[in-house]
Amino acid sequence: METKEALRKRRSCRHFLNKQIAKTDLQQIIWAGNTAPVGMGKYQNIHLTVVQNTEMLARLSSECAETWNGQRFDPRYGAPTLILVSAVLEKEPTAYANVACVVENMHLMATDLGLGSIYLWGFIKYLKQNEKLKCDLSIPSEFEPLSALAVGYAAKPMKEHDSKKLKIGINFID
Numbered sequence: 001m002e003t004k005e006a007l008r009k010r011r012s013c014r015h016f017l018n019k020q021i022a023k024t025d026l027q028q029i030i031w032a033g034n035t036a037p038v039g040m041g042k043y044q045n046i047h048l049t050v051v052q053n054t055e056m057l058a059r060l061s062s063e064c065a066e067t068w069n070g071q072r073f074d075p076r077y078g079a080p081t082l083i084l085v086s087a088v089l090e091k092e093p094t095a096y097a098n099v100a101c102v103v104e105n106m107h108l109m110a111t112d113l114g115l116g117s118i119y120l121w122g123f124i125k126y127l128k129q130n131e132k133l134k135c136d137l138s139i140p141s142e143f144e145p146l147s148a149l150a151v152g153y154a155a156k157p158m159k160e161h162d163s164k165k166l167k168i169g170i171n172f173i174d
């Protein structure tokens with residue numbers, strides 16, 4: 001897939017089939033994360049945790065459930081693969097930016113592979129507070145989970161981005 005096509009097709013998927021992704025696809029997604037730009041090249045300050053174990057996924061969904069209009073909902077939308085991205089929080093605030101680059105690269109690779117995926121941040125606040133869950137996920141103690149990518153097969157087709165429409169404000173200094 002060409003870059004422009006992947007950019008057009010990348011959407012946040014919130015409906016997944018109950019079907020696991022292929023190992024080869026997972027490897028490519030992880031590789032894409034590893035090609036992301038990271039401040040001062042400090043890749044050692046980022047850590048990925050790939051969760052595909054159904055019991056752990058159910059536990060994450062229940063212990064980190066989000067609430068919308070008074071209703072609890074599954075923050076990973078039933079996706080069969082969840083990739084948590086953790087970082088060593090340093091004095092400078094680049095950790096969040098680094099993690100965002102890693103997640104976005106994996107999001108685009110998932111799109112390229114014809115998979116559905118979504119950048120997740122909201123439920124992380126519950127995970128951060130849950131020391132037992134972080135420990136059971138074997139997230140190294142010096143790392144803090146900051147974001148995640150949920151991946152699977154999209155249950156329904158997603159609308160592509162308009163190839164002309166601009167949504168972000170802009171000014172030019174000529």
Ligand SMILES: Cc1cc2nc3c(=O)[nH]c(=O)nc-3n(C[C@H](O)[C@H](O)[C@H](O)COP(=O)(O)O)c2cc1C
Nearest residue numbers: 010011012013014075100118119120121122123147
């Ligand atoms: C930093 C960040 C955090 C996000 N967190 C969540 C989240 O917790 N839950 C969710 O459903 N979507 C989340 N999203 C997805 C956005 O809602 C989505 O990207 C945006 O509405 C644009 O839609 P699109 O991705 O389909 O183009 C997040 C996106 C980003 C970049």
